[in-house]
Amino acid sequence: MRSQQQLFARYLQDLPAGELSWIGLRPTRREPLIEVEEVMALAGLGLEGDHRCRKSPGSARQISLISNEHIGLIAHYLKLEKIHPGQLRRNLVVRNINLTALRHQRFRIGEALFEATALCHPCSRMSEALGPGAVAAMLGQGGLCARVLESGRIRLHDPVQLVLPEV
Numbered sequence: 001m002r003s004q005q006q007l008f009a010r011y012l013q014d015l016p017a018g019e020l021s022w023i024g025l026r027p028t029r030r031e032p033l034i035e036v037e038e039v040m041a042l043a044g045l046g047l048e049g050d051h052r053c054r055k056s057p058g059s060a061r062q063i064s065l066i067s068n069e070h071i072g073l074i075a076h077y078l079k080l081e082k083i084h085p086g087q088l089r090r091n092l093v094v095r096n097i098n099l100t101a102l103r104h105q106r107f108r109i110g111e112a113l114f115e116a117t118a119l120c121h122p123c124s125r126m127s128e129a130l131g132p133g134a135v136a137a138m139l140g141q142g143g144l145c146a147r148v149l150e151s152g153r154i155r156l157h158d159p160v161q162l163v164l165p166e167v
Helices: 003-009 068-078 125-130 134-138
Strands: 018-025 034-036 038-042 063-067 092-095 106-109 112-119 144-150 152-155 159-163
Touching: 018 038, 018 152, 018 159, 063 068, 068 092, 068 134, 112 152, 125 134
Parallel strands: 063 092
Antiparallel strands: 018 034, 018 092, 038 152, 063 144, 106 112, 106 159, 112 144
8 A cells, every 4th residue: 555545544534425516528638528417437547438538548647526615716716606617627526525635545436446646736728718817726726636446337426435445
């Protein structure tokens, strides 16, 4: 077990489950996301129908997640009333869970098993989508990247549950 995973896992025994609240697929690069209610997560690849799925097998950036609560903070910082999840170009939006606590951890959504790999930093495209200051507003709020470890179907409202490592 990696040391960061082990260190964080010590403090996550009581992390409550969250919920998957939005799913978006990017069929091709730079195209708008397509909102779906369910999708198949493919081990080692990503989400079926997303352009990253076949792009770089084994990548640590197979999917991206962001917290609904962080979307609210980003909107607040930009003085926007609301931000549509598709504007942020993340695949999955979760709520009611500390997404940052999942970094370096394994978690289950629906039938699929994921491992959070890295922070998902904002890119310059966020300024195009949200206006000036968007990148600064998203720093620390951009979510996580993850890889799919076990294939399975995921659906809106599925629980997002930490899977603690076996000791």
